[in-house]
Amino acid sequence: ETGVTQSPTHLIKTRGQQVTLRCSSQSGHNTVSWYQQALGQGPQFIFQYYREEENGRGNFPPRFSGLQFPNYSSELNVNALELDDSALYLCASSSGQVTDTQYFGPGTRLTVL
Amino acid sequence: GNSVTQMEGPVTLSEEAFLTINCTYTATGYPSLFWYVQYPGEGLQLLLKATKADDKGSNKGFEATYRKETTSFHLEKGSVQVSDSAVYFCALITNTGNQFYFGTGTSLTVIP
Numbered sequence: 001e002t003g004v005t006q007s008p009t010h011l012i013k014t015r016g017q018q019v020t021l022r023c024s025s026q027s028g029h030n031t032v033s034w035y036q037q038a039l040g041q042g043p044q045f046i047f048q049y050y051r052e053e054e055n056g057r058g059n060f061p062p063r064f065s066g067l068q069f070p071n072y073s074s075e076l077n078v079n080a081l082e083l084d085d086s087a088l089y090l091c092a093s094s095s096g097q098v099t100d101t102q103y104f105g106p107g108t109r110l111t112v113l
Numbered sequence: 114g115n116s117v118t119q120m121e122g123p124v125t126l127s128e129e130a131f132l133t134i135n136c137t138y139t140a141t142g143y144p145s146l147f148w149y150v151q152y153p154g155e156g157l158q159l160l161l162k163a164t165k166a167d168d169k170g171s172n173k174g175f176e177a178t179y180r181k182e183t184t185s186f187h188l189e190k191g192s193v194q195v196s197d198s199a200v201y202f203c204a205l206i207t208n209t210g211n212q213f214y215f216g217t218g219t220s221l222t223v224i225p
Contacts, residue, residue, distance in 0.1 A: 006157075031211075033211070033212065033213075035213075038142070040217070040218070041193050041214050041217055041218070042117075042202050042204075042215030042217045043157070043202075043215050044215075045212035045213065045214075048211050048212065050211075053168075055211060056210075056212060057213045058212060086200045090156055092156065092213075099157075102213065104149075104156040104157040104158070105156050105161075106155055106156040107155075
């Protein structure tokens with residue numbers, strides 16, 4: 001059974017650019033959640049995808065968008081990057097819409113200059 | 114609303130010392146409570162969880178008891194090791210929700 005993987009590991013962008021982060025869910029899982037973890041803070045929920053549909057969203061602007069593919073892998077897209085978007089982006093996979101068992105990937109460290 | 118408050122860090126302890134990291138919560142519904150651990154440069158790992166009042170979660174010598182009357186879920190370990198050095202996050206998820214609510218994290222450093 002493979003775990004949750006994320007790519008890339010690190011990324012540097014400049015303000016105004018766009019970025020795509022990728023997540024492969026754990027085998028057998030159909031749900032992916034994305035979190036933003038700013039330095040020194042706890043993770044903040046961005047949104048969740050269940051069977052290719054968005055299934056809940058946190059307090060993030062529309063320039064944060066996502067996709068889930070038929071194999072349940074997922075992308076997080078961020079447009080018009082701002083300096084405050086610099087953070088560790090974590091994805092977590094789980095089975096089902098409402099579950100307390102989520103498995104986190106190692107994260108993508110995004111730096112916006 | 115839902116929120117988690119945990120004690121400010123950083124915490125520095127000597128090896129074999131007793132550890133307590135306080136966590137309190139506010140939640141609608143009936144939350145499940147968690148402690149996650151994050152080692153340097155890594156993602157989050159589930160340390161332990163409790164899904165209802167008076168449940169005790171335990172793992173690797175760490176324990177936490179779900180106290181509904183005090184809305185708390187304090188993490189304890191009787192004898193810490195250098196390898197326990199990490200950031201610890203308290204979190205909740207409600208029985209009607211699909212997102213975790215995390216505290217701000219408590220950094221623990223254990224010195225030999």
